[in-house]
Amino acid sequence: MLDCKKALDEANGDYDKAVEIIRVKGLKGVTKREGRLTSNGLVVAKVSGEVGVMLELNCETDFVAKGERFIALGDELIDHLLTSKTDSVEAFLASSMASGKSVQSVIDEGNATLGEKIEIRNVAVVNGPVGLYLHKTSPDLPPQVGVLVSLAKEAAEVGKDVAQHIAAFAPKFVHREDVPADLIENERRIAEETAREEGKPEASLSKIIEGRVTGFVKEVSLIEQAFAKDAKKTVKQILDEAGTAVKAFHRFRVGQ
Incomplete structure (x- = not known):
């Protein structure tokens, strides 16, 4: 409101000119907001x-x-x-x-x-x-x-x-x-690291990893x-x- 009042004062009450002043001043501030x-x-x-x-x-x-x-x-x-x-x-x-x-x-x-x-x-x-x-x-x-x-x-x-x-x-x-191969491979890597951290038996790792990857693919x-x-x-x-x-x-x- 204060900006509008100042613009009207600067434009001597000319509404259209005041709008132009506000726009010009506003555009000057666009780069500051980037x-x-x-x-x-x-x-x-x-x-x-x-x-x-x-x-x-x-x-x-x-x-x-x-x-x-x-x-x-x-x-x-x-x-x-x-x-x-x-x-x-x-x-x-x-x-x-x-x-x-x-x-x-x-x-x-x-x-x-x-x-x-x-x-x-x-x-x-x-x-x-x-x-x-x-x-x-x-x-x-x-x-x-x-x-x-x-x-x-x-x-x-x-x-x-x-x-x-x-x-x-x-x-x-x-x-x-449609799921990118690199996204699946990344998920497979995460699944393997997680399974090993959980202490899953080596013999079951492959099945566990593939099961989690399949679940991920279905989810997305x-x-x-x-x-x-x-x-x-x-x-x-x-x-x-x-x-x-x-x-x-x-x-x-x-x-x-």
């Missing part, structure tokens, strides 16, 4: 036909995150992402919005107006029938977790259910075949996880019953 942490923010997503888009917009405090201006900025950016369908943060920041300004310029203006460091951490674009779920971790905050699922065949209810499952259980890959592979709404079935069984499959998914959580 090193600050942005662990708050929101996840926003939209689906149009068979295209789904999602982005994570970050800020410094939850006070800004739940403010109307920040939420409106998220809505403006997701509309542009749905139009541009740009699937990398760098390309999205460089793209031009309907106003003719680049996304980066709009973000910089948001930095100036809101007085905090603001940045886009993640963007995602998926095609095909889309499942979407946004989750609020607190009722007074915008969604903090978002999931987009690309399905092989339309199955709206199952698509949403699987998206909710992903939000809760945070798998890393769709299939076990979506379709092998026990389904959140029916633990007696795997996600794959739920998808098979619906006559569809997951082609890809993206899960964003603010600050992670």
